Amino acid sequence: MVEGRVTAAVLVIGDEILSGRTRDANSHYIAHYLLQIGIETREIRVVPDVEEEIVAALNALRSRYDYVFTTGGIGPTHDDITADAVAKAFGVGISEDPRALALLLERIKPEDLNAARRRMARIPDGAELVANPISKAPGFWIGNVVVMAGVPAVMQVMLDDVAPKLAHGVKILSETIDALGLPEGAYAAGLMDLAKAFPQLSIGSYPSLREGKFFNQIVLRGRDGDVLAAAAERTRAMLRGLD
Amino acid sequence: MVEGRVTAAVLVIGDEILSGRTRDANSHYIAHYLLQIGIETREIRVVPDVEEEIVAALNALRSRYDYVFTTGGIGPTHDDITADAVAKAFGVGISEDPRALALLLERIKPEDLNAARRRMARIPDGAELVANPISKAPGFWIGNVVVMAGVPAVMQVMLDDVAPKLAHGVKILSETIDALGLPEGAYAAGLMDLAKAFPQLSIGSYPSLREGKFFNQIVLRGRDGDVLAAAAERTRAMLRGLD
Numbered sequence: 001m002v003e004g005r006v007t008a009a010v011l012v013i014g015d016e017i018l019s020g021r022t023r024d025a026n027s028h029y030i031a032h033y034l035l036q037i038g039i040e041t042r043e044i045r046v047v048p049d050v051e052e053e054i055v056a057a058l059n060a061l062r063s064r065y066d067y068v069f070t071t072g073g074i075g076p077t078h079d080d081i082t083a084d085a086v087a088k089a090f091g092v093g094i095s096e097d098p099r100a101l102a103l104l105l106e107r108i109k110p111e112d113l114n115a116a117r118r119r120m121a122r123i124p125d126g127a128e129l130v131a132n133p134i135s136k137a138p139g140f141w142i143g144n145v146v147v148m149a150g151v152p153a154v155m156q157v158m159l160d161d162v163a164p165k166l167a168h169g170v171k172i173l174s175e176t177i178d179a180l181g182l183p184e185g186a187y188a189a190g191l192m193d194l195a196k197a198f199p200q201l202s203i204g205s206y207p208s209l210r211e212g213k214f215f216n217q218i219v220l221r222g223r224d225g226d227v228l229a230a231a232a233e234r235t236r237a238m239l240r241g242l243d
Numbered sequence: 244m245v246e247g248r249v250t251a252a253v254l255v256i257g258d259e260i261l262s263g264r265t266r267d268a269n270s271h272y273i274a275h276y277l278l279q280i281g282i283e284t285r286e287i288r289v290v291p292d293v294e295e296e297i298v299a300a301l302n303a304l305r306s307r308y309d310y311v312f313t314t315g316g317i318g319p320t321h322d323d324i325t326a327d328a329v330a331k332a333f334g335v336g337i338s339e340d341p342r343a344l345a346l347l348l349e350r351i352k353p354e355d356l357n358a359a360r361r362r363m364a365r366i367p368d369g370a371e372l373v374a375n376p377i378s379k380a381p382g383f384w385i386g387n388v389v390v391m392a393g394v395p396a397v398m399q400v401m402l403d404d405v406a407p408k409l410a411h412g413v414k415i416l417s418e419t420i421d422a423l424g425l426p427e428g429a430y431a432a433g434l435m436d437l438a439k440a441f442p443q444l445s446i447g448s449y450p451s452l453r454e455g456k457f458f459n460q461i462v463l464r465g466r467d468g469d470v471l472a473a474a475a476e477r478t479r480a481m482l483r484g485l486d
Contacts, residue, residue: 016449018284019417020275021462027289032263041261043296046270046287049447053286076428077448078435108428116431134452151450174262185319185351188359192321204292205320206259207394209377219264 004223006169008034009043009061013054013072013082014150017046026071026155033159038169039067049073054085062089062145067166069159072150074139076116083140086147087124097123100138107136131161170223175232179205179216180243190238191218198231200224247466249282249412252304255289256297256315256325257393269314269398276402281412282310292316297328305332305388310409312402315393317382319359326383329390330367340366343381350379374404413466418475422448422459423486433481434461441474443467 010030016022024046031041042065047053054073061068073082087094100121108117120137123129130139130146132154139148139158148158179187184207195203201222208215218235222228253273259265267289274284285308290296297316304311316325330337343364351360363380366372373382373389375397382391382401391401422430427450438446444465451458461478465471 012287015445015447015464016462017271018274018287019415019462019464020271020273020278020284021417022449023271028260028263028266030263031261035263041263042291044255044261044287044289048285075448075450076431078431078438079447112428114428114432116435117428119431120428151452153452172262174264185355185357185360185363188319188321188362189357192359195321202258204258204322205318206265207318209394209396219259219262221258221262 004170006039006067006167007042007065008039008067008069009045009065010041011054011057011061011068011070012044012046012150013049013070014046015048015079017072018048025152026150029152029156030069030071030159033163034069035172037163037166038171039166040169040172049079049081051081051085051088054082055089058086058089058145062143066144068145070145070147071155074120074137074147074149076119080119082147083122083124086140086142086145090124090126090142090145092125092142094122094124096121097127097129099123099129103129103132103136103138130158133157172221172223173225173228174219174221175228175235177218177220177232177235177239179214179218180239181214182216182239182242183214184216186242187218187239190242191235194231194235194238197234198222198227200227201231203231247413249310249410250285250308251277251282251310251312252286252288252308253284254297254300254304254311254313255287255393256292256313257289258291258322260289260315261291268395269393272395272399273312273314273402276406277312278415280406280409281414282409283412283415292322292324294324294328294331297325298332301329301332301388305386309387311388313388313390314398317363317380317390317392319362323362325390326365326367329383329385329388333367333369333385333388335368335385337365337367339364340372342366342372346372346375346379346381373401376400415464415466416468416471417462417464418471418478420461420463420475420478420482422457422461423482424457425459425482425485426457427459429485430461430482433485434478437474437478437481440477441465441470443470444474446474
């Protein structure tokens with residue numbers, strides 16, 4: 001446990017991601033968003049629409065991280081089983097929530113509120129609702145688990161709703177340094193020396209190819225701006241010495 | 244265990260994905276690719292560049308699925324620790340592999356083969372190499388775990404190298420049906436009836452919004468083309484009845 005550190009996991013629920021049908025954009029969005037408010041995402045998992053899989057992943061993740069953010073599986077169809085799985089993971093009951101039902105009725109006419117749509121008002125006992133200004137059907141928050149929709153636009157407004165209520169860590173700062181077209185092998189030894197000299201920083205090298213040429217970047221991350229600036233200066237000097 | 248079913252997990256290794264810096268394109272590519280050759284991806288995990296995390300995830304996944312495909316962490320820098328973590332997970336030694344070294348020397352001049360670059364020739368004992376026609380440094384395959392690079396172009400050629408050697412399941416077929424602009428709540432009950440009538444199929448509803456309007460799709464998936472066609476026809480008839 002690092003002081004000032006708040007950790008999170010993202011649990012993406014949905015067969016459509018695992019089949020390669022849908023590209024999961026949510027976990028990237030959430031990780032990026034959380035980092036801006038000082039919360040570190042330490043794990044992402046994608047599991048199918050299978051209750052025992054969701055329960056097992058949820059229990060593994062909620063015991064390890066300060067927060068778990070789930071996406072997907074809270075709509076009206078038979079494969080939307082997230083709310084029941086969350087209730088099971090927490091060992092609590094689940095029933096139709098009058099607050100959630102009232103929200104649904106802001107958008108759905110009473111005569112159109114069929115059994116399937118009413119399922120979206122099923123909320124585990126003791127959960128707080130998460131607002132959904134777009135399509136009204138709420139997410140919820142129970143213990144350290146925040147349950148959100150899978151549709152990106154809806155997930156994003158739900159995250160906006162919970163963000164102000166989250167415990168924030170000390171914001172993580174970063175410096176990205178272009179590796180001047182050098183291959184990783186040329187600067188790996190220098191970078192290892194830097195990692196040893198600045199153990200309080202996370203130092204990564206991210207190789208990529210652009211038009212067949214190396215376009216590598218070095219990223220330094222940490223909570224102390226002065227330490228970060230000193231390390232960045234030493235990194236740049238190290239690279240200039242190799243160029 | 245379903246007969247003819249071959250399962251896989253993808254393990255993405257890298258702080259850069261968890262920080263939201265880099266968008267993971269590999270797991271989507273792999274899931275889609277595997278489905279085409281009859282292998283079902285059942286779980287995706289993203290873990291940081293921390294040995295104990297990689298070992299724990301690897302051991303959890305390799306015991307549950309027929310194959311595990313990892314990406315990332317096999318370059319020359321200090322944060323590239325995947326090969327060591329895999330050796331540890333399997334309880335085997337790791338050393339410089341003459342075959343891997345020979346491959347590196349196809350691209351790197353002997354005088355440029357420094358200690359950092361030589362690390363890319365470290366391969367767990369008993370592993371087979373996976374070819375990398377792009378930048379030569381190989382991946383490897385040990386037990387049911389295939390270890391590939393994180394750079395997408397390199398990962399993709401490595402996957403091409405291993406694909407013909409994998410056990411393939413019966414190819415999964417799918418039908419995607421537009422929900423005619425209907426909201427999920429309108430067809431959820433009908434879809435649940437269909438799911439009960441065709442228990443051998445996976446039936447999902449995938450909501451999305453386009454320009455503020457519902458653009459939902461229903462996807463039916465299974466191994467028997469005749470069953471799939473019959474279910475698709477019933478789905479279309481059900482939707483037409485609601486339109």
